[in-house]
Structures are given as structure tokens and as C-alpha cells.
Amino acid sequence: MTITIIGGGLAGCEAAWQALRKGCKVVLYDMKPVSFSPAHNSENLAELVCSNSFRSDDAESAVGLLKEEMRRCDSLIMNVAEKCKVPAGKALAVDRELFAREITSILHDHPDIEIVREEISTIPEPGKDPIILATGPLTSEKLTDSLIKLTGRERLAFYDAIAPIVDVESLNMDVVYSKSRYDDGPGDYLNCPFDKEKYLAFINELEKAEYVPLKDFEKPKYFEGCLPIEVINSRGEDTLRFGPMKPVGLPDPRTGKDPYAVVQLRQENKEKLTYNMVGFQTKLTYKEQQRIFRMIPGMENAVFVRYGSIHRNTFICSPELLLPTLEFRKRNDLILAGQLSGVEGYVESAAMGLLAGINSVRKINGLPATVPPAETALGALVRHLTESDPARFQPSNVNFGLFPPWEKKVPKRLRGQKRKEAGLAALQIWMEQAGL
Template sequence: MTASMQIIGGGLAGCEAAWQAAQRGCLVELYEMKPTRFSPAHELDLLGELVCSNSLRSNAPDSAVGLLKEEMRRLDSLIMRAAEATAIPAGTALAVDRLRFAAYLTQVMAEHPRIRVIREEVTNLPETDRPVILATGPLTSEAMTASLIAMTGEQHLAFYDAIAPIVAADSLNMELIYRKSRWDDDTPGDYLNCPMDEAQYNAFIELLGNAQTVPLKAFEEPKYFEGCLPIEVMCARGRDTLRFGPMKPVGLADPRTGKEPHAVVQLRAENRDETAYNLVGFQTKLTYAEQQRVFRTIPGLEQTEFVRLGSIHRNTFICAPVLLDQFLQMKKRPGLFLAGQLSGVEGYVESAATGLLAGINAARLALGQTMAAPPSGTALCALIRHLTETDPAHFQPSNVNFGLFPPLLGRVRKKDRGGRRAELALRLLEEWKEESLG
């Protein structure tokens, strides 16, 4: 009898898990509720829709997220294939054309001979002897959340993630805006920059600080992820907070004057045709009217057309250290795996990485093989350690970072540590592939 499994959720984690399992010989039923039902943040009926940003962050091999990408590539990650096939210029970052990216994943899922995409909502955890991967994402429905809570006996946690606005390229004032990427002195660069002098910056901060935000509902409690704070929350922390954050001017001297502005708002291309740009770091919970009023005071955006305004949505995740084992399997229900942001990671790449690991282990379970956890020292293991070894009382979602890795042995210069970690991690990964994955 052919091994089979169910995967609930057609986002990055679900698609990656389906690919990994199917490539290992399992039949996969992939359930996706769109287009029957959409979450508050989704608009397309395609699989793998990106809603917060089109950037998968740094591609530098000596960065933690760059290392994670390389580990995934070496494990034949579908998300990495899709990203590279639909990449757009973004300096040292890996950014994609959203529509082409989602279309790529949708086509692969539809055409794979061992994957069947079922377009219907699943509201309860299935009662089955087959492995199940739950990858319903940060906006898991109330019904499925209730089912998960009933099974675990644990109250879920929530934090709030904000979406940045997107503007039309042909509505930008290029007489004020200049093209330059930080530290790329010899090239025009992939980012557009809106420079501010001190008076303009102070006026912007004053306006932003007094702007109206969307009120939280009575049952909501603001728990923001530190790596994706709303712009107005950062502003409230101090007048210069934004100048040392998303509006940092360092390395962005205006090539027309040679002078470094007091502050800079950066715009990143949203698609290959560069017809739309994302306001980098400007995730927000301002009302739509206030976004247009406040952000049009940014030099170069005075007459801009907003292709998409920012918004805020709730992200749901479990207390992974209590509930998950090192294979991303629920301790209270063997055979049920969690992947994606619901498991307690943050970020596109991290979500896909947990999908990759859950897909591998669910397939191995279905095939009667021993499950395998990635070795210590790899970026994949760093994510697992965060999910399973963090103090439950202080658990919060996290991106991958070198703080999650074990310490390096011996003395290594600070500038060499990233490279040394990457060299070690990739060697360990190759040994793991050969010895544990076959």
C-alpha cells in the first residue's frame, strides 16, 4: 500500500512540506480553503501568497538567514526554487515578484503526480492513522484554533504583525528620489531613496506620532514581534528611533550632492517590472486615511498612488516548547506535525524551513522509516532548538539568528564568525544528508 498523508494549508510551509513528502514517494492530499474562504490578509486564490513583504531577506552566506537558505537549497527546497525562478533585483537580499512566485508554486502543486490539491476548508483536526501536517499559518481560523486547543489543552498565544504599504512607481517624484543601495558605491543600486533633512524628519515624526491608528478589538491585546514593529510604535519609543531603524541614512549619500541625508525612507521593487514599490520597514496600523495623509509628506511621495495600504492582523502560534518534539511532531498526538508560523517561527524562510522538516519527517513516518532531526550547528537545528528548548514562560516567535546557535569553539574574530558558522553548518548538513536521509 502506498504511503500517504494529509497537509492542511497551502502557504509556504504547506507547499514545501507537500513537495518534500511527494519527492520521497508519498501521496499527499493538500487542503487549501481558498477560494472558498479567504483570511483577512489574503487576496489571491493562488497557493503560497506572500502578504507582508516580497523580500526573503539576506542572501549573504555568512548571515543566519542566508545560511538557512543555503541549507534548504541543499535539501532541494521548492520555496528556494520558486524564489530564484521569480527573483527581482534587491541588492544582497532575495526578493521575488509576488504574483509569479505564487503562480510558480501553484503550478508545481497542480502538476506533481503525487500531490492532489483539494480546495476546501478543514475546520477540525482529522481523525486518521495517516500523518497530518497542520500548516494553516498565522491566521488560522477560529474553528481550527479551537480544535487545536481542545486537543492540546493549552491556550494559544497571539501577536500582531503589520503589513507595509505599496506605491505605484509612476506616481513617484524622481526629481527628489534617488536610486542607491546601502554600501553599493559603484552601482546605481536596487533601492529608491526618499531623503529628509532634519526639519523634514522632525515634522514627519510629529505628524506620525499624532496620527490615528486602527483601534484593537476588545478581546485583543497588542503583542508585537520586535522584528516587525509598526512604524508608529517605533516612533513612540523616541524621536531618533526611526533614524537608527528603517530610516537610517548611513551608507546612503545622495549621489547628486554627495551628502548623507538626516534620514531616508527606502523603497524596494515589488515586482520584476518595477511598477510598484514597497515602503521598507513601514508596516503600520494607521488608518487608511492617515496613511495617505502622513506618508504623502515623505519627499517624493507627495502625489503617490497607493497600490496597497498597510494593515494589521492577528498571528496565532502555539507554545512550541511545551507541545512539540524535535521532529515538529505534537507530543500529545504522534503523527500530527505543525509547520510554519503556527509552530512559533517568524518569517517566510523560517516558515518554509519548518515545512521542509515536517514534510521530511512525516514522509519518513509514513514510509516506516526513522525520523531525523537536523544536527546541532546548522540553521535548521537552531530553529528547532528555539521551538523546543526555549523557556515556555518566555517563548515568542523568532527569526533565525546566530544567537540560537551553539557557541563556536576557540577564538574567532568577530568578522569571521558568520563564515565559520556557515562552513561548519554546511559540512554537518552534508554528513546528515548522507547518514540520516540516505
């Protein structure tokens, strides 16, 4: 028996690995290089198209706990991310090209997987062997149409914006300084400091700028955790400097004081040749990005390796359509993984791939599918996907608001620690019971 996986992103690759490590045969379909989505340009699997950050690595944060749970489940994505990481303060960030090459090489060299470079335009008919659908937020139009026919539901969509990347040699290091928020001494981020006059001039140009127009049929439904800077700016004069341009904890070493606002740049690769503009997702035209972003202090002559852009994000109404095992209610041979299910973020997408892989193996072996405990970050995401109000369902990152309420009052300063302890204890029991 063979597990079929459609989609070679983070979720598909993680699902494949979980199946392979348990001795199963896998056929993985990926449409690149036959066809590319608007946001992809590499032939490699597991291409990171937005940020290069997997966010906080602190296990007392929700996403940090999720990463630790995945590591304990022998996650391919987490293992390779550790090998390819670049300095990013308390976050886990990677050299994205090295990361994708390593994932591709590991899977390509495994004897029990067949990687087929072919676009799948329709969901395969039901069969005995499990099928994992992990085509991501940019699922092709034809496959999306096939999914609509299966679910009987109209697709939902919002626009996920990508931040620009700059060449570090083009920055004015007499102005830009190294520092991570609240850390003593130089840090892993580069900071471009604004005074009030330059900040007001910058946001004024943002208001007047030209943007890539949406098609007549497109209705943007932005994810609040990844808003374009122009959308944030439209909400008020100070919203950017209380958001992605927050200067608190980043004093300029030349003055000893926090700037009025700051743009942070995060290392993209191990060689420190390129940096991405943290939180600067945008739908500005390329010409306007060059003009306006060169108003940022220290970036007057910035060379952009990649401009920001937007892309469609498609996901299903999981509370109506999925079981907690990630199986479709209408077809238990079909398992959904990744962002298409309604999770948001690299780690969350890979985590759903991990669960899909685990349950596909159990189905192959004639065992019932398993659901991680609600106390775990994995289980909290499953609860979001399957227990949310369908009328208000939106993509979400993992956060402690998705976890079960406290049975007893816990001091705020101890909540992260208690979530970590309860989550990892519950994970251990689940892993033992599931034979992981």
C-alpha cells in the first residue's frame, strides 16, 4: 500500500517524512517546475515564499511549544531548520535557499519515495490507500474547482503579502545599527531609525502611493497577523510605530535613546548578504516600493533583491468539513494538511502535515486515526480547525487563546511555563499510546 501526497510544500514534505520514517511507501506530487504559482520561483520542495522566520523558539510561547512538540515527533521541517538557521535573536530563522535544498535532497534520496513533477488538476477518486491533500494557500484554479465540487462550499480567500528583501551592502551602516529588542549590546537585527519628521514624511507618501490593483472579482480578506503596511497605516498616524515600526527596546547606540520609529531588517542567509524588512508586507507597485522605501533612514540607496507582493490564500471551512483526525467527513481516505485547512504560518502548516502523515500511516496499518490532546499545541490547532464557529472561521496562528481554559487561576507570569509543562506531559502520553 502507498500513501499519495499532493503538494510539495512544508506540509506535504513533513507528511511524507512521517510516513517514510514508519516504513511506508510514498508518492509525492509537486507541480514545479511544470507550473509555478504566482509566489514561487524555485524548483525545490519546501520553498519559503514569505518570511524566512519560524518565529519564537521559546517553548513557553505557543509557537515555541508547537516547535518543541514537533521536534519530539522527529519533524523533518524542524530538524532541517535547525541545521540551516541564521541568527535572529530569540526567533528561529533559516537560510531559505539552503533549507529548501536540504529538504529536497533528503526526500529525493530516500528509497521509499517517488517524487512526481506533475500538476494534479482533480482530486483522485476514492480508493483503499490514503491521499493527503497539501497543496497550500495557492492551490491551482483547477484543483480548487475540484475541491469545491467535493465540499459543496464556495472557497474563502484573503491576500497574504510578502515583505521585500534588500542587499546588505547597499545599506548605510553609518545610520543603520545592530540590535535585538531589549537585548544588551549588538543584536541579530539591523535597525533603521526615524525621527518624527522623517516618519511623518514616510507615512504621508504611503498614503499617496500607487498600489497593485485587485481584479474586479477579487475581495481582499486580510489576515490580521500579516497586514500590508499600507493597510496598517490607513488606520491612523501612529499605528505603524505601535506595530511593525515599534522602536521600544531598540535604543540607538549613538544617542542612547529609542528612535521615534524604526524599521527592522532580519538576516536572510548565513552569509549575511541579504535582509528582509520585518513586517513590511505590501501591495505597493515595485516602482513605488523603491521610491518610498528609500526614504527609510539608512536605505537611501537600497538595492532590492526581491520586492514585496501579494498572493491569494485559499482555505476551506474546516469546522464543517473535517474530522479532528484531519480526514474529510465525506471521504475518510482523503486527509487535509497545511494552510489549506485554515492554519496560518510555516510552523502550523508543517504541524498539520505531521499529523496527516501520522494518521495516514495508521490507516495503512489498519489502526484508528489519532488526535493529539487539547493541552498540546498540536491539539489546540486541531480544536481551532474543527470546533470553531463555521460562520466566523478564519485562518489562525497557534496561540494560547486556542488552548483549553484554565481549571484554576494561574498568575500571568507563570502561564507560559504551565502551558509548556502541561503540553509536553500530555504529548508524551499521547506519543506512547499512539506508538510514535
